[in-house]
Amino acid sequence: MTSRPAVPPVVLASTFVFEDAESMARSVQERTPHLYSRWSNPTVEALEAEVAKLEGAEGCVAFGSGMAAVHAALLAATEGAPALAVQREIYGGTHELLGFATWPCPVSRFSLVDAVDAAAALPEGAVILLELPTNPIVRVVDLEGVRAAAPTATIIVDATFASPVFSRPLEHGADLVVHSATKYLAGHHDVVAGVVSGSDLDAVWRVRKVLGAVLDPAAAYRVWRGLRTLKLRVRQQNATAELLSARLEEHPRVTAVHHPSLPSHPDHGRLGGVLSAGGGVFSFDVPDPSAVLNRLTRFELAPSLGGTNTLITSAAGVTHANVSPEEQAEAGISQGLLRVAVGLEDAEELWADLEAALSQ
Template identity: 40%
Template sequence: MHDAPPSMTRLLHPDVAPQPGGAPLVTPIHQTSTYELPRTAEAARIAAAVAPGAYYTRYGSPNAREAEAMLADLDGAEAALLVGSGMAAVSAALLSVVSSGATGGEVLAQTSHYTATLTLLRTMLPGFGVDVRLVPQEALAAEVRPSTRVVYVETPSNPTMTLTDLAAVRAAAPDAVIIADNTFATPYNTRPVDFGVDLVVQSATKYLNGHSDVTAGVVTGSAALVARAWETARVLGPVCHPFEAWLLARGLKTFPLRMARHNASGLAVARFLAGHPAVRAVHHPGLPEHPQHDLAVRQMRGFGGMLAFTVADADAAVRVLRATRLCRNAVSLGGPETLITHPASLVFAHQSPQELAASGVDPAMLRLSVGLEEPEDIIADLAEALSTVD
């Protein structure tokens, strides 16, 4: 004779007695999609709030709130919004401040941006009736018009490591909303808010998390503008789930230590490449020969672990890529592993040859994300790979 099956009601509502003990030192993962609300008027206030932390996970979560507090503090901003990817952050920020039609003004942006950002600027926003004008990065401040309502910048830009003078853009566009992609620099090296930028977007997948195991993005800035970005994200739904938010908060605890290493190793590798006969050019703002080195010194605390270098031609670039062993052939960046990639064929695969040229992406260029290995080991791997094209 079998026992009666357990009550489904009891399975759904287990009676768990409180246990003695202290509070957790590390915030637990709140792996739930929704929260039981009080049976009072407070429930309606929670539902109507901006980014409630314990209402419905598409609106936010306690884990996201913890990471957002850390990220806002890093950026020197009033508020932060955590979303599911860097492009979700870019999209939420831009879509929350643009308007279509003759009265909407224009979005002014660089021709050199991350590939998906270029698609958003060149194709999607114009498809919504938004006026977008792309100009060379170095001419951005001079190209501001009275009709400019939003200025979107990326500094250093991907992958050419070209800088935008944030103070000059702010002075040229005092009434525009300025949005800066700070993924490469990170708040360790540059805090765009300090230069008058209104909204900062970053792929938290990269240096902020730092372990190649999270996809996330963040928007920081004034509370009012971040609330507008949150409303856009609430509708579009790019959720950063609790486990990813928990991993990000954990990664942020070692962020300053990691960035100091990335800065030192990046500069050491750049100096090695600059002296190698098989390398035509090295793009790293920490090198004195970088055309914007003076600006980098004014605007950056350190110069990061990202660089690009150009060899003889596209065939040579492919040979170097295939010959590396320590450096891994992978997109993304900012993790503990050194990553090498060929931007023209991998990172910017969705752009036309004309768009690649406008972005400064040379087919003979390789992009390097210098990781946390011993710099001597990274240099030895690159030296061996470059010997294939000497």
């Protein structure tokens, strides 16, 4: 009789010990078995295998943060590429990274609404970075259109806001998919992590090995455990987001609501394609955002998303504070826009809290 642990052991070893000199030398050449935890680690590998399954990918490389994952995907893909084209409506940290790092090719921007035309105008072999859906007004880029317009491009999709439950971009034309695993994948506000999935990951792995932005094994275990409940969590979060956004749209003090489940949303028609549901984030406009924030008791005032607790934040004042007012307006972000990242609380309790905060 044999048995095995029901969950992956947390292997904290930084280095691995060999029985003989030949095996040690072989592990350097063949990257197996484990040699050193900046190269690979059993607990991190257990997580990577689960994420690859969720994405329908051949492999996955995990990182110490979502930003490290975005950085590695971009560095790996742009090596020898003639151009990097980036969707304008992306996470602020990624904006900052693009200005901060030095890239081996020219960097250009395009708006999500012009993505297909922008992709068609790129040179062969360019790199395209997309984010799907966008923050905070939950727009959905036409990934399949971009793929058709740029058949030789390397397309990277940051699908953090979708989770692999609602979007598997590799099946719709992406070459690499990135997540801040800090959000839905881990799901409990207790870890910072990132993942890159795809089929040809040698260059991504090499960036991790060289720059050392590895995921700690104990953190990898927490993300692995989060994945056990991912589907249940995101389905409930999406159902609550749909209910709250539909009710808010009827509320007289709310001037706009953004969630793809609403027929009024410009990308409602894209649901069912690259994105099967809008997910747990929505945003809405009110004339007095600070007053509404201060009256809420069941919503926590915080900027992240994807965890067990419902979080709410101002978009203009917090998540997009480093974006100029003109760019905010272009991205549909008004001064009164509040972004909600739904957690696992009872939907009716959240609604009662929102209604009370709006009616005072």
